[in-house]
Amino acid sequence: MKETRAKYWRKSLNLSEFKIPKGKIHILKDRCKGCGFCVEYCPNNVLELSEKFNAKGYHPPKIVNENDCVNCGLCEMVCPDFAIWCTLDKEVCLES
Amino acid sequence: MAKKKIEPHPMENILRMDRIPHIWCPACGIGTAVTSFASALEKLKVNLDEVCVVSGIGCTGRVAGYTKVDSFHTTHGRAIAYATGVKLGNPKMKVIVFSGDGDIIAIGGNHFMHAARRNIDITVICVNNFIYAMTGGQVAPTTPLTAYATTSPFGNIEPPYNIPRLAEACGAVYVARWTALHVRRLTNSIVEAIQKPGFSVVEVISPCAQYYSRINRLGDGLDMMRFYHDNAVIKHNEPTENLDIDYQKQIIMGKFIDREKPTYIERYNEWLSESKPKKK
Numbered sequence: 551m552k553e554t555r556a557k558y559w560r561k562s563l564n565l566s567e568f569k570i571p572k573g574k575i576h577i578l579k580d581r582c583k584g585c586g587f588c589v590e591y592c593p594n595n596v597l598e599l600s601e602k603f604n605a606k607g608y609h610p611p612k613i614v615n616e617n618d619c620v621n622c623g624l625c626e627m628v629c630p631d632f633a634i635w636c637t638l639d640k641e642v643c644l645e646s
Numbered sequence: 647m648a649k650k651k652i653e654p655h656p657m658e659n660i661l662r663m664d665r666i667p668h669i670w671c672p673a674c675g676i677g678t679a680v681t682s683f684a685s686a687l688e689k690l691k692v693n694l695d696e697v698c699v700v701s702g703i704g705c706t707g708r709v710a711g712y713t714k715v716d717s718f719h720t721t722h723g724r725a726i727a728y729a730t731g732v733k734l735g736n737p738k739m740k741v742i743v744f745s746g747d748g749d750i751i752a753i754g755g756n757h758f759m760h761a762a763r764r765n766i767d768i769t770v771i772c773v774n775n776f777i778y779a780m781t782g783g784q785v786a787p788t789t790p791l792t793a794y795a796t797t798s799p800f801g802n803i804e805p806p807y808n809i810p811r812l813a814e815a816c817g818a819v820y821v822a823r824w825t826a827l828h829v830r831r832l833t834n835s836i837v838e839a840i841q842k843p844g845f846s847v848v849e850v851i852s853p854c855a856q857y858y859s860r861i862n863r864l865g866d867g868l869d870m871m872r873f874y875h876d877n878a879v880i881k882h883n884e885p886t887e888n889l890d891i892d893y894q895k896q897i898i899m900g901k902f903i904d905r906e907k908p909t910y911i912e913r914y915n916e917w918l919s920e921s922k923p924k925k926k
Binding site: 576608 | 657667671829
C-alpha cells in the first residue's frame with residue numbers, strides 16, 4: 551500500500567515539517583454494551599470486537615493496531631455508552 | 647493487588663459519571679446525541695452554572711439526570727412549558743430542552759407550537775426515534791406510513807409529522823435535522839442553535855434498536871446506522887415541505903431555517919421601556 555502511494559505521489563520537500571498525532575485508546579470494558587459502532591466507524595480499523603465477555607455479558611472492543619490510531623476522536627463521539635475515548639500520546643514526524 | 651488507575655473520561659465535568667452506565671439499550675442513538683451535546687457545551691466554553699437542561703418523560707427524558715448542570719426532569723410533554731418558566735425567571739440562563747419526539751411533538755405538541763409562536767429564547771433538541779420506545783413501542787405521531795408498531799400490527803395508516811415544517815410554520819428561527827451518525831455536524835448545529843437568540847430546533851434522527859427496528863425487522867442499531875450512512879443526504883436550505891420522512895426512504899438533513907426575529911424577552915423589555923398611559 552505504501553509503495554504504490556510513493557509511486558504516484560511526489561515526495562513533499564517540507565515533509566519533515568508535518569507531524570501526525572498518535573492516540574492512546576482507553577476502553578472501560580464493563581461499561582460497554584457491545585453495539586459495535588466504534589469498530590464500524592473507526593477510519594483506520596484500529597478496533598475489533600473481542601471474543602471475551604465483559605461483566606454484563608457483552609463483547610467489548612479490543613485494540614488490534616494501536617499504531618494506526620491518529621487521535622481523531624470519532625470512537626469517542628459515536629460511542630453511545632461513554633465507554634471509549636482517546637487521548638493524544640505523541641506526535642510523530644512523517645519522515646521517521 | 648494495586649488498583650489500576652483509570653483515567654477520567656474527558657466529559658466528566660459535564661456528565662454525571664456516577665449515574666452511568668445509563669439505562670438506554672445497546673446501540674441506541676440517544677447516547678451519541680448526548681455526547682454531541684456535551685462536546686457542543688465544551689466548544690462553546692459556557693459557564694456551566696448558566697446552563698439548564700429540561701427533559702420530559704421517555705427514553706430521551708433521562709438526559710436531564712445524566713448531565714451535571716442544572717436540570718429538570720418534568721412531567722410528560724411539559725418540558726417546553728417548564729423551560730419557558732426557567733427562561734423568564736432567569737433570562738441569563740441558556741435553557742436547552744432535550745427530549746424525545748413523543749414528548750415534544752405528541753403530548754407536548756401545543757407547548758411546542760406556542761413556544762415557537764412566542765419565540766422564547768430556548769433550544770429544543772428533539773431526538774426522533776419514530777416510536778414511543780419506553781412504554782413498549784406504540785405508534786407515535788412521527789411513525790412513518792406503513793411501519794409496524796405494537797399498536798399498529800398491520801402497518802401504520804396515520805401520516806407522520808414533519809417536524810422542521812411544523813417548527814417553521816409556528817415561527818422557529820433556527821431549524822436543523824441530523825442523524826445520530828453525523829456527530830460532528832450535529833455538534834456544530836447544536837453550537838449554532840444555542841448561540842442563536844430565539845426558538846431553535848434541532849431534530850436528531852436516532853436508531854431504536856429494541857422497538858422500531860426489531861418490530862420492523864430492520865436489524866440492530868448498527869444496521870440502522872448503515873442505513874443512515876447510505877440514505878441520508880445533506881441539502882441545506884431545502885424547502886421544508888420536501889422533508890417528509892417515508893418508511894425506509896431517503897432522509898434529507900441539513901440546516902433549513904436560519905432567520906432573525908425579536909424574541910419574547912426583547913419584546914417584553916421594549917414594552918416595559920415604553921411610556922404607558924397612567925391608569926385612572
